[in-house]
Each structure stands twice: as structure tokens, then as C-alpha cells.
Amino acid sequence: QIFEAVVAQTGAAAPADLAGLHAVVTAGPTREPLDPVRFLTNRSSGKQGYAVAEALAARGARVTLISGPTQLATPRGVTRIDVESAEQMLGLSLAAAAEAQIFVGAAAVADYRASEVAGEKIKKTGESLTLVLSKNPDILATVRAAQPGLFMVGFAAETEKLAEHARGKLSNKKLNLIAANWVGNGKAFDTEDNALQLYWPEGEQEIPAASKAEVARQLVDRIVSLYQAR
Amino acid sequence: QIFEAVVAQTGAAAPADLAGLHAVVTAGPTREPLDPVRFLTNRSSGKQGYAVAEALAARGARVTLISGPTQLATPRGVTRIDVESAEQMLGLSLAAAAEAQIFVGAAAVADYRASEVAGEKIKKTGESLTLVLSKNPDILATVRAAQPGLFMVGFAAETEKLAEHARGKLSNKKLNLIAANWVGNGKAFDTEDNALQLYWPEGEQEIPAASKAEVARQLVDRIVSLYQAR
Numbered sequence: 001q002i003f004e005a006v007v008a009q010t011g012a013a014a015p016a017d018l019a020g021l022h023a024v025v026t027a028g029p030t031r032e033p034l035d036p037v038r039f040l041t042n043r044s045s046g047k048q049g050y051a052v053a054e055a056l057a058a059r060g061a062r063v064t065l066i067s068g069p070t071q072l073a074t075p076r077g078v079t080r081i082d083v084e085s086a087e088q089m090l091g092l093s094l095a096a097a098a099e100a101q102i103f104v105g106a107a108a109v110a111d112y113r114a115s116e117v118a119g120e121k122i123k124k125t126g127e128s129l130t131l132v133l134s135k136n137p138d139i140l141a142t143v144r145a146a147q148p149g150l151f152m153v154g155f156a157a158e159t160e161k162l163a164e165h166a167r168g169k170l171s172n173k174k175l176n177l178i179a180a181n182w183v184g185n186g187k188a189f190d191t192e193d194n195a196l197q198l199y200w201p202e203g204e205q206e207i208p209a210a211s212k213a214e215v216a217r218q219l220v221d222r223i224v225s226l227y228q229a230r
Numbered sequence: 231q232i233f234e235a236v237v238a239q240t241g242a243a244a245p246a247d248l249a250g251l252h253a254v255v256t257a258g259p260t261r262e263p264l265d266p267v268r269f270l271t272n273r274s275s276g277k278q279g280y281a282v283a284e285a286l287a288a289r290g291a292r293v294t295l296i297s298g299p300t301q302l303a304t305p306r307g308v309t310r311i312d313v314e315s316a317e318q319m320l321g322l323s324l325a326a327a328a329e330a331q332i333f334v335g336a337a338a339v340a341d342y343r344a345s346e347v348a349g350e351k352i353k354k355t356g357e358s359l360t361l362v363l364s365k366n367p368d369i370l371a372t373v374r375a376a377q378p379g380l381f382m383v384g385f386a387a388e389t390e391k392l393a394e395h396a397r398g399k400l401s402n403k404k405l406n407l408i409a410a411n412w413v414g415n416g417k418a419f420d421t422e423d424n425a426l427q428l429y430w431p432e433g434e435q436e437i438p439a440a441s442k443a444e445v446a447r448q449l450v451d452r453i454v455s456l457y458q459a460r
Binding site (some may be wrong): 043183 | 301345
């Protein structure tokens with residue numbers, strides 16, 4: 001039993017049931033520049049996405065991690081590609097997804113970017129400033145349109161109506177699985193622990209609060225069982 | 231000569247000519263929330279401000295560092311207070327400045343904040359989103375108005391017309407010294423090296439490209455000589 005606990009913690013003896021498969025994981029925030037120094041972003045640390053990449057690699061998958069700016073080390077056995085903006089992340093996601101079987105969109109992609117990016121630093125002149133933002137491309141929906149057969153997992157970070165918003169995204173984006181969590185007020189973003197509520201077309205599962213590494217292992221267990229049951 | 235070089239590098243034998251003085255340094259970016267997860271910020275790493283705090287402490291000053299979010303360790307001998315927004319930084323700066331002799335505003339304070347901060351995560355609905363921003367309080371100008379006798383040093387990060395913009399800020403904010411640098415395109419922000427152009431009412435000085443620690447030592451040399459000549 002002690003041996004099993006150690007194995008569960010290190011993941012050393014995880015079954016290599018994803019061997020031969022290529023998984024793509026997006027993680028971290030994106031940065032949407034307003035000018036050469038200012039940008040819009042969000043509180044994502046990237047920790048949960050990096051933990052998912054590591055857990056997929058531990059199960060034998062070849063893993064490509066497409067990462068926004070984070071302070072994290074690249075997990076063992078994972079190939080990492082760094083990006084800044086949502087548009088950059090979309091381009092690399094489309095390219096990587098074309099030769100992948102599993103895609104996990106864990107990045108907290110900025111929903112909007114500045115409609116015009118100033119070439120010089122915006123001077124502080126008026127008492128108020130109106131910023132016009134344009135909707136960013138939806139990475140999951142765009143990848144799904146290009147790859148109808150890909151097994152796709154999304155994340156939904158919500159501050160209200162968790163189940164309703166998550167089930168809506170699962171269906172609108174034609175995902176195979178969605179992992180929802182509460183954010184804001186010190187929850188999930190930039191913290192060590194996390195808790196997830198998983199939804200898929202035929203079921204749901206609660207992953208109770210635990211380290212992001214442990215949460216990632218349980219999420220990957222569910223990914224493996226749904227992927228194998230297709 | 232070798233001994234002198236080592237001493238200059240470690241700062242171990244720097245003269246304690248600021249002993250008995252209290253210096254306040256602001257550093258890092260500020261974060262201006264749009265909702266519980268999104269915020270506006272900038273590319274400041276805080277490294278130059280932290281290096282200035284450390285160099286002031288090495289000269290014997292008691293140093294309070296008021297810091298926006300950074301990934302940096304607190305310099306030896308420095309008391310650090312963490313803040314997020316410009317408004318929080320202003321409140322703590324005013325309080326600390328009331329009992330200080332030297333104030334160095336090295337933070338890259340966000341010029342604007344959202345006029346209204348949403349209590350829940352803004353849903354991605356329209357194709358475009360208009361954000362109305364309000365000018366943030368000017369920390370240096372507000373501290374100067376409250377403390378006319380304080381020795382005040384500002385920073386000016388510019389992408390064009392460096393001397394003109396820096397001299398304008400020196401005079402408008404009634405500073406004793408301003409340190410200007412070029413930013414954008416990989417310069418100064420989030421880098422290891424820096425170069426500064428110093429301006430004060432009666433003179434100017436170039437600090438050529440060097441490590442931020444070395445640049446901080448030369449800046450503090452100038453602060454000490456101008457402070458003592460008052």
C-alpha cells in the first residue's frame with residue numbers, strides 16, 4: 001500500500017497507455033499588446049496546464065506544450081513552444097493539431113485584443129481613454145472545425161453558473177470533455193491547489209481539491225477512458 | 231586595483247553615507263483589474279527598482295520597497311510591501327513618504343485603470359468591446375504635493391523623444407532627478423541590462439549599458455551627491 005501510494009505520487013509506474021499518441025496542450029495566459037509596453041492579460045499561472053502536459057507524458061504520449069508567458073520550468077519529456085498573443089497561439093495550435101490525436105486547451109486565452117496596436121507608447125493625455133477591443137479567434141472552435149476527428153478537451157473558468165456555462169461550451173465547441181472550475185477571489189488562478197468539475201456528453205465527475213499535479217492525473221485518467229471508449 | 235574592483239562589484243565596502251536616512255522605492259508594474267481574472271499591466275519586471283533599493287541599503291539607508299507583482303526575491307536589508315494597483319501603491323507611498331528623506335519612483339505605474347471593475351467575469355459576447363479607462367493618480371506628483379521637501383527621483387520610460395519627455399517630467403513633477411531609458415523592442419523591460427540617461431535641473435549624465443545592479447550603483451552615487459549638495 002505504501003508502494004502504491006509512492007507510485008501514485010511519483011507517477012513513475014503509470015501505464016504507458018498513451019504510447020504512440022501525440023497530445024497537444026495549450027497553457028498559461030496570453031498577452032494582448034496595446035503598445036510596445038502595455039498589454040491586457042489574466043491571472044493564469046499556467047500551472048494546471050503544465051501539470052496536464054506532464055501527466056500525459058507520464059502515460060506515454062508525445063506531448064507538445066504551447067505556452068503563453070509563465071514562470072514555470074518545462075515538464076520532463078515535453079516539447080514546449082512559447083507564444084505571447086492569442087493569434088500566435090492559434091496558428092501554432094492549428095499546425096500541431098494537424099498531427100495529433102488529443103488536444104487539451106488549458107490556456108486562459110484572452111477573449112479580446114486591441115483593435116489597433118500603437119507602434120509607440122501611448123502618452124498619458126486625456127482624463128479618460130477609450131479602448132476598442134476586438135474578439136479574438138476562438139482557438140478550440142477553430143481547431144475543431146479543422147480537425148473533426150480530434151479528441152478535444154476544454155477548460156472553463158467561471159465566476160458564476162459553473163455547470164450551465166461549462167455544458168454550453170462543451171456543446172457549442174463540440175468538445176469531448178470539459179473541465180470547469182471556479183476562479184476569482186484567490187481560487188484556482190495563481191494558486192497551488194485546484195478542484196475541477198468534469199462534464200462530457202454522457203456524464204460528469206467531480207475532482208475534489210488537491211494539488212494541481214494530482215488533479216491533472218485524475219483528469220488524464222478520464223481522458224484515457226473516454227478516448228479508449230470512442 | 232583588483233581589490234577595488236572586487237569591492238565595487240560586491241558593494242561590500244560602499245560608504246555608509248546614507249546612514250540614518252529613510253529611502254522609499256517603488257518598483258515593478260501595477261495591475262489594473264477589469265474583472266476578477268483580467269487586468270491591464272505592462273512589461274516591467276521590477277529588476278531595476280529592486281537593484282536601486284539594494285544599492286540604497288548598501289549605502290546605509292533604511293529602505294522601504296513598495297512593489298507591484300514581480301517574480302523577484304526581496305533584496306537584503308530591505309523592507310518590502312506588496313501591492314497590485316496604482317491606487318494601492320499611491321496610498322502606501324504617501325504613508326511611507328511622510329517619514330522619508332529620499333523617494334525613488336521606479337515602478338511602471340499603469341497610467342489608466344478601468345472606470346468600472348466588473349464583479350463577475352465579463353462574458354465574451356459581442357464582436358467588439360469598448361473599455362472606458364480613467365487616468366490613474368500620478369504617484370510622484372501627489373507625493374511631491376504632500377512632501378515639498380522630499381528628495382525625489384523619477385523614471386521615464388520612453389519610446390521616442392527621450393530628453394524632451396524626461397526634462398518635461400522633471401519640471402512638471404518638481405523632481406530632483408529623473409532617470410530616463412528607452413523601452414520597447416527588447417530594451418530595458420524584462421531584460422538583464424539597462425542604460426540610463428540622468429537629468430537634473432543643473433546637469434545631466436549618461437550611465438552606459440551595464441547590469442541593472444551596476445546601473446543602480448551609479449544612479450545612487452548621483453543621488454548621494456545631489457542630496458548632499460542641497
